[in-house]
Amino acid sequence: MKREEILGRALGPAPPELTCEQCFEELDRYVELLVAGEPADERVPGMHAHLDGCPACAEDFRSLRDLVIRQGD
Amino acid sequence: MATALMTTPTQRPADSPARDWVERLRADGPEGAAAVAELHALLLKAARFEIGRRGAELKTRGGDADDLAHQAADDALVAILGKLDDFRGESRFTTWAYKFALLEAAVKVRRRAWQGREVPLEDEAWRTLAAAGSGAGRRAEDAELFAALREEIERSLGPRQREVLVAVALNDVPIDVLAERLGSTRGALYKNLHDARRKLRGALAARGFDLGGGEEER
Numbered sequence: 001m002k003r004e005e006i007l008g009r010a011l012g013p014a015p016p017e018l019t020c021e022q023c024f025e026e027l028d029r030y031v032e033l034l035v036a037g038e039p040a041d042e043r044v045p046g047m048h049a050h051l052d053g054c055p056a057c058a059e060d061f062r063s064l065r066d067l068v069i070r071q072g073d
Numbered sequence: 074m075a076t077a078l079m080t081t082p083t084q085r086p087a088d089s090p091a092r093d094w095v096e097r098l099r100a101d102g103p104e105g106a107a108a109v110a111e112l113h114a115l116l117l118k119a120a121r122f123e124i125g126r127r128g129a130e131l132k133t134r135g136g137d138a139d140d141l142a143h144q145a146a147d148d149a150l151v152a153i154l155g156k157l158d159d160f161r162g163e164s165r166f167t168t169w170a171y172k173f174a175l176l177e178a179a180v181k182v183r184r185r186a187w188q189g190r191e192v193p194l195e196d197e198a199w200r201t202l203a204a205a206g207s208g209a210g211r212r213a214e215d216a217e218l219f220a221a222l223r224e225e226i227e228r229s230l231g232p233r234q235r236e237v238l239v240a241v242a243l244n245d246v247p248i249d250v251l252a253e254r255l256g257s258t259r260g261a262l263y264k265n266l267h268d269a270r271r272k273l274r275g276a277l278a279a280r281g282f283d284l285g286g287g288e289e290e291r
Contacts, residue, residue, distance in 0.1 A: 006205045024176070
């Protein structure tokens with residue numbers, strides 16, 4: 001494992017950061033903004049940091065993003 | 074750690090036909106039943122999508138993928154019907170609904186994949202940190218940093234914070250699996266992890282380590 005990866009895992013993202021509950025609440029809006037090419041990180045502050053810090057929510061994000069993209073094909 | 078969320082006025086769902094999903098799902102009789110069946114079919118599709126992505130993970134445990142997809146769709150349907158009032162119309166209804174099915178499916182796969190497996194001990198994390206500080210090409214400061222990190226994990230964190238940080242952040246135990254074993258929730262454990270990370274940053278900074286910035290790729 002790389003130095004930066006271990007430090008990232010142990011020390012996490014810099015604040016501000018959403019909670020897991022807030023992440024789930026905002027996930028659909030965030031994904032649609034992102035897929036539409038809108039500034040999702042500006043519109044949902046703290047989401048990017050949370051997805052960097054929470055592996056489970058990051059997986060949920062990737063799944064929803066990929067499913068939405070697939071539905072749009 | 075909470076960030077003030079932006080609020081936007083409630084809008085009608087972007088995929089709303091003549092009568093929207095919420096209305097149809099609340100309807101009595103055959104119309105409501107048809108809407109529920111239609112929603113369940115969408116949730117099942119999403120659950121199969123998620124389980125399909127995780128096929129290798131599940132296959133090793135001999136799981137019945139389609140049975141798991143049905144369970145995930147059923148649980149997501151119950152959750153959604155109980156939260157219809159929470160739908161704010163800020164995304165398509167289907168996108169909002171899919172996230173419930175994906176979450177249910179992912180949690181079920183993670184738990185199934187970890188059935189019968191022990192959560193790794195702290196020793197495994199210490200080996201990771203030692204290797205990170207002593208590998209070829211490492212700077213002398215790295216050995217010092219990773220030794221200090223281990224010291225602060227042992228010294229500065231409370232037992233639950235240490236347990237969660239070591240398991241989830243260093244030993245790759247899925248947070249939902251740990252939550253189930255500890256009788257907790259993802260959100261509560263992530264709060265422990267967040268607090269642990271904040272303490273470690275503070276402790277290492279107080280010892281003069283420059284932690285820098287940098288973000289991981291999602």
